[in-house]
Amino acid sequence: MSPQHYPTPITTLGIKSAAFFTFSDLCAIDPPINFIAGFRAPSPPINELALTLLRKAGYHPSDAAIVAGDPELVTSLVELWLSTSSTAVALAAFDTLWALLEIDQTSTLENGEHAGDASGGQGLMWRRVFNDRDVYGRLFSFCSLADNGPSGLSSREKTVAQGRLMSFLVKAGQHRWDFVSSSHIPEVEAKYKSKSLLHFAACEMVDKSDVLMHMTQLNFFRDLLELEAPNLTSRTVVQSASTFSSPALDFLISHKIHDTLLECYVDESKLDPADLSFLCGPVMAYVAQYAELYPNHLLQSPQTLLARILSRIEASLLISSSQWAHGPVPSGQLNVLSSLPRVLLLDASRRGVDPVFALPTNPPNHEVFNALGKIFHGPPKHAVSDSMDLNTSGQTATDWNKEAAAARVLYLMYQNHRPTLWDDVVAAADVLAMKDISIAAISFMQAIVTANWQPLSAEITSTAQGISRYPLPSEEELGRLSPATQGVLPPSGAWVAISPPALTSLLPFLFKPPRSYSEFVAGGAADPQSAVWKVATARYEVLVALYRSILRIEERGSDLEDIVRTLKKRVDDGPLGPGAQTITQVETTMSRFGAKKGRKLPGSEFTWDGTDANGEADTAPTPLFPKYTIPRPRPLSTREQTQVDLYRTLRERFHDGPYYSILGVSAGAAGYTGNSKTNFDPFNGMQSYSGKYQKKKRLVPKVQGRPYVMKFFPRELWTTIQPNYKPDGFMDGYLPQSLQASAKRGFEEEDEDEEASKRRRENGEDGEDEGEGGNILDEDEDEAGEEELVDDDFEDDDDDMGGDYNAEQYFDGGDDEYGDDGFGDGGGGGGDEDTY
Numbered sequence: 001m002s003p004q005h006y007p008t009p010i011t012t013l014g015i016k017s018a019a020f021f022t023f024s025d026l027c028a029i030d031p032p033i034n035f036i037a038g039f040r041a042p043s044p045p046i047n048e049l050a051l052t053l054l055r056k057a058g059y060h061p062s063d064a065a066i067v068a069g070d071p072e073l074v075t076s077l078v079e080l081w082l083s084t085s086s087t088a089v090a091l092a093a094f095d096t097l098w099a100l101l102e103i104d105q106t107s108t109l110e111n112g113e114h115a116g117d118a119s120g121g122q123g124l125m126w127r128r129v130f131n132d133r134d135v136y137g138r139l140f141s142f143c144s145l146a147d148n149g150p151s152g153l154s155s156r157e158k159t160v161a162q163g164r165l166m167s168f169l170v171k172a173g174q175h176r177w178d179f180v181s182s183s184h185i186p187e188v189e190a191k192y193k194s195k196s197l198l199h200f201a202a203c204e205m206v207d208k209s210d211v212l213m214h215m216t217q218l219n220f221f222r223d224l225l226e227l228e229a230p231n232l233t234s235r236t237v238v239q240s241a242s243t244f245s246s247p248a249l250d251f252l253i254s255h256k257i258h259d260t261l262l263e264c265y266v267d268e269s270k271l272d273p274a275d276l277s278f279l280c281g282p283v284m285a286y287v288a289q290y291a292e293l294y295p296n297h298l299l300q301s302p303q304t305l306l307a308r309i310l311s312r313i314e315a316s317l318l319i320s321s322s323q324w325a326h327g328p329v330p331s332g333q334l335n336v337l338s339s340l341p342r343v344l345l346l347d348a349s350r351r352g353v354d355p356v357f358a359l360p361t362n363p364p365n366h367e368v369f370n371a372l373g374k375i376f377h378g379p380p381k382h383a384v385s386d387s388m389d390l391n392t393s394g395q396t397a398t399d400w401n402k403e404a405a406a407a408r409v410l411y412l413m414y415q416n417h418r419p420t421l422w423d424d425v426v427a428a429a430d431v432l433a434m435k436d437i438s439i440a441a442i443s444f445m446q447a448i449v450t451a452n453w454q455p456l457s458a459e460i461t462s463t464a465q466g467i468s469r470y471p472l473p474s475e476e477e478l479g480r481l482s483p484a485t486q487g488v489l490p491p492s493g494a495w496v497a498i499s500p501p502a503l504t505s506l507l508p509f510l511f512k513p514p515r516s517y518s519e520f521v522a523g524g525a526a527d528p529q530s531a532v533w534k535v536a537t538a539r540y541e542v543l544v545a546l547y548r549s550i551l552r553i554e555e556r557g558s559d560l561e562d563i564v565r566t567l568k569k570r571v572d573d574g575p576l577g578p579g580a581q582t583i584t585q586v587e588t589t590m591s592r593f594g595a596k597k598g599r600k601l602p603g604s605e606f607t608w609d610g611t612d613a614n615g616e617a618d619t620a621p622t623p624l625f626p627k628y629t630i631p632r633p634r635p636l637s638t639r640e641q642t643q644v645d646l647y648r649t650l651r652e653r654f655h656d657g658p659y660y661s662i663l664g665v666s667a668g669a670a671g672y673t674g675n676s677k678t679n680f681d682p683f684n685g686m687q688s689y690s691g692k693y694q695k696k697k698r699l700v701p702k703v704q705g706r707p708y709v710m711k712f713f714p715r716e717l718w719t720t721i722q723p724n725y726k727p728d729g730f731m732d733g734y735l736p737q738s739l740q741a742s743a744k745r746g747f748e749e750e751d752e753d754e755e756a757s758k759r760r761r762e763n764g765e766d767g768e769d770e771g772e773g774g775n776i777l778d779e780d781e782d783e784a785g786e787e788e789l790v791d792d793d794f795e796d797d798d799d800d801m802g803g804d805y806n807a808e809q810y811f812d813g814g815d816d817e818y819g820d821d822g823f824g825d826g827g828g829g830g831g832d833e834d835t836y
Contacts, residue, residue, distance in 0.1 A: 337371060338374040373446075
């Protein structure tokens with residue numbers, strides 16, 4: 001396929017090559033690069049290449065000024081950003097546009113900043129985007145549903161452009177609020193019934209019947225609240241109506257957007273019932289953002305509105321215990337509750353509205369623990385250079401110190417309301433099966449240990465006129481609410497951990513060894529989310545935080561020093577506890593699961609070889625196919641090899657001898673009646689045809705077919721040595737006991753023996769039969785034996801079969817597979833068997 005149809009390889013090469021050039025180098029290329037043609041090409045790879053090359057101008061203000069001097073180029077860039085259907089191209093276009101604006105930004109005295117040096121931007125790119133009629137008009141026409149102009153975009157494509165424009169306004173408003181909120185070209189703005197680009201996006205652009213775009217716009221309003229939000233500080237340079245507000249909040253209030261959203265929150269009937277499930281979440285997120293970033297502005301609201309907000313939250317929390325345990329829970333309301341000013345929550349408890357006390361700790365719920373931890377932790381510490389404490393600027397409803405003191409009061413009141421608080425928290429933190437709840441409970445511990453609290457000093461509780469809408473109790477009044485047995489109120493979160501009732505539950509939980517994989521299901525095999533490791537790490541962070549907090553306590557008694565030493569030892573042990581226990585845990589983990597598919601369980605970070613003398617944890621992931629050197633024994637020496645060969649030869653001779661056998665299941669004679677039964681292997685005992693040619697283990701000595709002088713053996717062994725022996729015959733001159741005692745023995749009458757030998761020689765019988773392998777029976781016994789020949793191959797079989805077919809003997813039972821030398825006639829040999 002030609003590069004014309006598939007340009008990705010060429011464009012990728014161009015993008016990588018552009019890393020070595022500056023924008024000035026690219027402008028010096030002859031013929032010059034046609035950026036506009038690259039933007040208008042109907043190929044995303046070519047668009048990305050052109051954007052990458054233009055992005056080079058975002059590193060120097062002079063290069064950005066060159067781009068700003070080309071209005072057609074900037075117009076094409078804006079058109080590509082708003083109209084492309086490729087998400088990757090849209091992101092690249094936005095990054096390019098923002099890089100040009102950011103490098104060309106000028107400092108403004110309104111923002112309390114000083115003008116930059118000579119190398120700073122001149123603001124040419126900002127003026128090109130907001131003051132050029134073509135560029136500024138594209139921002140309206142490409143996003144307006146009522147304009148069917150030359151853009152040629154469908155309604156769906158225009159809604160996508162609307163979302164991109166709202167993201168741009170939030171980011172641009174952080175740097176130059178005056179540009180996004182002011183009127184630049186009244187003719188263009190009047191065409192779309194708006195006063196500015198921000199007013200167009202907030203009030204005229206979005207169709208509220210499109211629920212998805214309505215949700216996007218609500219999130220846009222929430223993001224606007226973050227712009228220059230005061231929180232609990234006051235800026236030295238004020239652009240808003242008051243120190244409690246911001247230009248963004250003033251804009252939302254002036255266009256009735258803020259009041260409408262608050263009314264929709266307290267009264268859900270204001271929303272369309274069909275869209276309620278979709279819009280309720282963004283509305284609550286907006287209210288939570290407003291309450292957290294503008295606490296004093298909220299506290300200045302009418303008392304009726306605040307009461308409706310608290311009642312709305314309290315009503316949503318009145319659910320059953322089973323619903324708290326299994327859900328669904330009011331997550332949005334918990335977010336709003338944890339964002340409200342703490343002085344407001346404290347004042348609500350005096351009025352009989354207690355949404356905080358309605359939160360249960362049993363059954364445990366991770367969202368409840370997160371909300372309580374955020375409330376009791378206190379306000380975050382801010383370090384802003386151009387801000388001052390609200391307490392120094394005049395009378396305020398709340399400030400950082402009041403919020404810190406109110407957080408301490410709320411915790412003590414909640415502890416008094418729920419005496420089993422720490423027992424419930426510790427029990428929830430120790431349940432590995434519910435990882436989210438366990439980690440949330442541990443996060444609650446850390447929020448208390450590191451709490452930003454302030455004591456109720458006279459300076460905090462007093463007001464300028466002695467009258468406050470949200471008063472705080474004195475330390476004496478709070479003392480009556482103490483849950484401690486001695487009535488001593490902990491002044492900080494660290495003192496909470498080392499004071500009753502947390503002393504008897506929290507500290508033992510932190511001091512005890514962490515849970516190991518051996519206590520988990522299948523030794524950690526059923527822990528795909530690494531709950532053991534995450535819980536151990538979270539608990540270790542609480543230990544470290546508690547240790548550092550206690551070290552900051554100036555006056556420490558002997559009891560506290562003991563706790564500090566124990567904490568120091570536990571902190572030195574690391575997240576997984578003492579080293580001995582850690583090694584045991586790793587051994588258990590590796591033996592059960594650690595080597596499976598090359599995976600490494602979290603927490604198994606201590607190496608086996610112990611090469612790290614400092615005991616540092618090896619947290620590097622185990623590769624899928626790790627390098628492993630197989631241990632090999634050293635080669636045998638010549639002497640050792642000779643000894644092994646001699647031993648194996650001697651062992652084979654023993655095994656092949658006629659008297660070597662193995663014991664069967666039974667040591668009695670009855671145990672040897674069936675060789676296949678005695679030697680049956682329940683795992684590999686299923687016989688196959690190939691087993692006919694395998695060397696079988698001998699259960700009894702194989703003595704048949706060898707010459708024996710029977711008279712030297714006891715009579716009890718005659719049937720074993722010579723199976724065809726019949727008790728009623730003669731053998732070596734011996735007569736059966738049933739014969740007469742006067743019978744003659746062969747060795748007593750030598751004359752008769754000589755005559756018998758003479759007769760045999762005359763009859764030609766004294767030949768090879770008289771040799772070593774000849775018949776050892778007398779003539780009469782020989783004749784008797786010839787008359788009753790017995791096939792010993794079927795002698796045992798007849799006894800076993802009982803006259804019927806025996807399937808076990810299908811392969812001959814292995815009775816007679818070997819000759820005198822221990823090898824069968826069928827070939828194949830016996831082989832060397834090391835185990836008998």
